[in-house]
Amino acid sequence: xxxxxxxxxxxxxxxxxxxxxxxxxxxxxxxxxxxxxxxxxxxxxxxxxxxxxxxxxxxxxxxxxxxxxxxxxxxxxxxxxxxxxx
Amino acid sequence: xxxxxxxxxxxxxxxxxxxxxxxxxxxxxxxxxxxxxxxxxxxxxxxxxxxxxxxxxxxxxxxxxxxxxxxxxxxxxxxxxxxxxxxxxxxxxxxxxxxxxxxxxxxxxxxxxxxxxxxxxxxxxxxxxxxxxxxxxxxxxxxxxxxxxxxxxxxxxxxxxxxxxxxxxxxxxxxxxxxxxxxxxxxxxxxxxxxxxxxxxxxxxxxxxxxxxxxxxxxxxxxxxxxxxxxxxxxxxxxxxxxxxxxxxxxxxxxxxxxxxxxxxxxxxxxxxxxxxxxxxxxxxxxxxxxxxxxxxxxxxxxxxxxxxxxxxxxxxxxxxxxxxxxxxxxx
Numbered sequence: 292x293x294x295x296x297x298x299x300x301x302x303x304x305x306x307x308x309x310x311x312x313x314x315x316x317x318x319x320x321x322x323x324x325x326x327x328x329x330x331x332x333x334x335x336x337x338x339x340x341x342x343x344x345x346x347x348x349x350x351x352x353x354x355x356x357x358x359x360x361x362x363x364x365x366x367x368x369x370x371x372x373x374x375x376x377x
Numbered sequence: 378x379x380x381x382x383x384x385x386x387x388x389x390x391x392x393x394x395x396x397x398x399x400x401x402x403x404x405x406x407x408x409x410x411x412x413x414x415x416x417x418x419x420x421x422x423x424x425x426x427x428x429x430x431x432x433x434x435x436x437x438x439x440x441x442x443x444x445x446x447x448x449x450x451x452x453x454x455x456x457x458x459x460x461x462x463x464x465x466x467x468x469x470x471x472x473x474x475x476x477x478x479x480x481x482x483x484x485x486x487x488x489x490x491x492x493x494x495x496x497x498x499x500x501x502x503x504x505x506x507x508x509x510x511x512x513x514x515x516x517x518x519x520x521x522x523x524x525x526x527x528x529x530x531x532x533x534x535x536x537x538x539x540x541x542x543x544x545x546x547x548x549x550x551x552x553x554x555x556x557x558x559x560x561x562x563x564x565x566x567x568x569x570x571x572x573x574x575x576x577x578x579x580x581x582x583x584x585x586x587x588x589x590x591x592x593x594x595x596x597x598x599x600x601x602x603x604x605x606x607x608x609x610x611x612x613x614x615x616x617x618x619x620x621x622x623x624x625x626x627x628x629x630x631x632x633x634x635x636x637x638x639x640x641x642x643x644x645x646x647x648x649x650x651x652x653x654x655x656x657x658x659x660x661x662x663x664x665x666x667x668x669x670x671x672x673x674x675x676x677x678x679x680x681x682x683x684x685x686x687x688x689x690x691x692x693x694x695x696x697x698x699x700x701x702x703x704x705x706x707x708x709x
Contacts, residue, residue, distance in 0.1 A: 315378060
């Protein structure tokens with residue numbers, strides 16, 4: 292599987308986690324825009340991000356430093372961040 | 378799915394973006410167990426919180442403690458007491474290291490050569506008559522002289538039920554002193570007769586607070602949505618109380634399910650080890666708590682719940698802006 296394919300699957304999984312953890316309605320993995328700004332558009336806050344980070348840390352066996360939260364502006368950037376940690 | 382930009386026009390969206398990444402992480406510190414006043418209804422003394430722990434007297438331990446708080450991620454130190462200005466070296470330990478807000482009764486002036494831009498909030502419990510009944514003296518007469526025209530000072534006016542219909546004269550005096558005012562309601566922890574709220578009084582004071590905001594927009598730092606929340610105890614159909622309060626000390630918070638809350642929030646006693654349960658008295662009935670900061674924080678931590686409509690989100694923005702102004706994260 293190519294890195295690009297991995298990233299695509301990763302993006303879908305991250306979207307799935309966000310939808311589930313934040314109980315988002317009227318959006319699906321298929322319709323979730325990976326470029327959507329999580330703070331400026333989705334309105335998530337640091338507690339939301341901490342919740343998501345906990346799930347991602349467990350699932351991908353990585354550590355997400357809280358100082359890195361500002362970098363995690365959208366799903367694509369989160370996917371790139373996870374890949375960089377692997 | 379509602380997004381922020383789909384709900385707001387350009388002007389509101391810019392206001393949202395100005396505050397959306399502030400990421401305020403506050404904690405509260407009892408600077409001392411002593412006070413130069415003994416006010417009837419003060420939660421600190423009425424619930425014996427001044428006896429919770431002895432004061433740390435070594436200033437080097439205060440300085441090291443603040444360093445550890447900063448390392449813990451705190452970016453706003455809220456100093457309360459007792460009366461913090463009785464121990465200015467302790468206040469300085471915070472001010473030199475962190476954005477700091479100092480609550481005071483205003484009887485001792487914070488020296489501005491030492492604390493040039495520290496935000497100061499002066500407590501005020503009503504007009505001259507109420508102040509004498511509840512606090513033993515008319516503190517406004519002293520504090521307004523100490524701080525007249527100060528750019529980094531505002532009054533935290535705790536409105537009592539006896540003030541309904543009469544708050545304008547106080548707000549005008551504050552405006553005349555060149556100061557700002559934020560409004561909150563007395564919780565009457567000691568059950569002083571005549572100082573408890575009724576539904577009718579709360580409705581009346583909400584209307585009056587709204588009128589004051591319209592009439593004195595450059596003096597009153599508040600929002601109508603905040604007035605609604607603080608007088609009804611309701612937000613988006615939910616009731617304020619223990620299961621909703623965001624201002625519970627994090628290591629002591631074992632609520633299930635966990636509500637949206639202030640991350641890293643701790644209220645520390647003056648020994649720098651003991652923690653209090655929450656931002657106010659642990660003996661208070663949370664269902665009738667009127668703590669203004671707790672209600673503001675309740676709104677602030679529930680941002681996504683306000684993405685229901687433009688009106689809800691605009692209300693959230695106004696409350697967040699109000700908090701950010703009161704703690705100097707954005708200008709007046």
